[in-house]
Amino acid sequence: MDNVAQAKWDRAAATFDAASARSEHRWQGPKTEFFNAMEGRVLFLAAGTGLDFQFFPPGRDVLALDISEKMLEQARPRAKAYEGEIELRLADVQNLELEDDSFDQIFTSCTFCSVPDPVKGLKELRRVLKPGGELHMFEHTGSRWPPFNVMLHLMTPITSRFGPWVNRDTVGNVGAAGFLVRRVNNIYLDVVKTIHAEA
Amino acid sequence: MMRAVYLLGDIVANSLAGALIGVLASLVFTPAWPHWLAMVAGMFGGMALAMPLAVGIGMVLGAFEVMLPVMLTGMLSGMFVAMQAGQELGAAAVSGAALGVAALGFCYVMDGVLGGEKRYG
Numbered sequence: 001m002d003n004v005a006q007a008k009w010d011r012a013a014a015t016f017d018a019a020s021a022r023s024e025h026r027w028q029g030p031k032t033e034f035f036n037a038m039e040g041r042v043l044f045l046a047a048g049t050g051l052d053f054q055f056f057p058p059g060r061d062v063l064a065l066d067i068s069e070k071m072l073e074q075a076r077p078r079a080k081a082y083e084g085e086i087e088l089r090l091a092d093v094q095n096l097e098l099e100d101d102s103f104d105q106i107f108t109s110c111t112f113c114s115v116p117d118p119v120k121g122l123k124e125l126r127r128v129l130k131p132g133g134e135l136h137m138f139e140h141t142g143s144r145w146p147p148f149n150v151m152l153h154l155m156t157p158i159t160s161r162f163g164p165w166v167n168r169d170t171v172g173n174v175g176a177a178g179f180l181v182r183r184v185n186n187i188y189l190d191v192v193k194t195i196h197a198e199a
Numbered sequence: 200m201m202r203a204v205y206l207l208g209d210i211v212a213n214s215l216a217g218a219l220i221g222v223l224a225s226l227v228f229t230p231a232w233p234h235w236l237a238m239v240a241g242m243f244g245g246m247a248l249a250m251p252l253a254v255g256i257g258m259v260l261g262a263f264e265v266m267l268p269v270m271l272t273g274m275l276s277g278m279f280v281a282m283q284a285g286q287e288l289g290a291a292a293v294s295g296a297a298l299g300v301a302a303l304g305f306c307y308v309m310d311g312v313l314g315g316e317k318r319y320g
Contacts, residue, residue: 018258019257019258019262020262022257022258022259022260022261022262023257023261023262025201025261026205026260026261026264027261140263145309145313147271147274148267148271151246151267151270151271151274154246155250155266155270158250180319181319182318182319183316183317183318183319184316184317184319185315185316185317186313186314186315186316186317187314188263188310188314189263189306189309189310189313189314190313191263
């Protein structure tokens with residue numbers, strides 16, 4: 001377990017809903033569409049306080065992971081209220097204690113902006129995903145467009161102390177971890193996006 | 200309906216952020232500042248001031264849809280007003296607010312240009 005990352009997200013848990021709820025509201029259309037693709041045995045991360053569970057289609061079987069126990073404490077009532085099966089588990093995506101080839105799909109939501117070694121984490125996801133299984137990511141990344149790229153790089157030393165890195169090349173990291181990137185859909189500018197890949 | 204509410208919120212947020220940063224820039228940058236130094240310091244100072252504003256406004260209107268336009272507003276407002284050293288406070292506020300709306304409009308246009316799906320293989 002990455003203790004530094006865990007402590008950071010434990011600290012963030014108290015204000016996480018206040019800081020994130022409006023974004024979730026603003027993204028409700030794209031997120032509902034994004035999670036509608038859930039099928040089979042699904043791994044989801046990062047569970048956070050469970051704000052994303054409201055967008056899951058009913059009746060799915062999901063294992064939801066997070067590195068912060070304090071986040072999971074807040075997620076429990078939301079998991080219980082879900083009309084389906086959500087099992088919550090404390091885990092570090094960089095070292096998953098899960099069997100190889102055990103999931104049909106993996107969904108991530110604003111996760112790989114925060115994993116200290118994103119390629120290592122993505123390789124772990126590839127290991128636990130069945131051959132041909134699908135990776136669906138809703139992430140924010142750096143921008144290829146210069147003014148926003150500069151701003152996001154300048155902000156990252158501050159934001160990464162309290163929360164995410166905001167300048168990551170997550171599409172490149174997905175490819176570097178051995179996935180085949182199939183589709184990228186920009187939701188806001190080229191910063192908030194969905195990434196669809198195969199193992 | 201919600202789209203209109205967010206659009207209105209974005210306009211108000213960027214106008215206010217631009218006006219506030221414009222006023223602060225007019226107080227800091229006097230004609231004694233070298234022109235180029237005022238421009239660079241105004242640009243980065245405006246962006247730095249915009250960041251905490253963006254975090255606060257983001258709790259009401261959403262993260263990235265607020266953060267990037269407000270940071271751009273801060274950058275433009277700080278730079279422009281600093282270059283017009285000695286501008287009166289009212290004029291600086293109006294300039295900053297106008298630049299805030301312009302920055303927001305630019306982000307909406309760029310969102311239309313950059314948005315959408317790209318397929319591979």
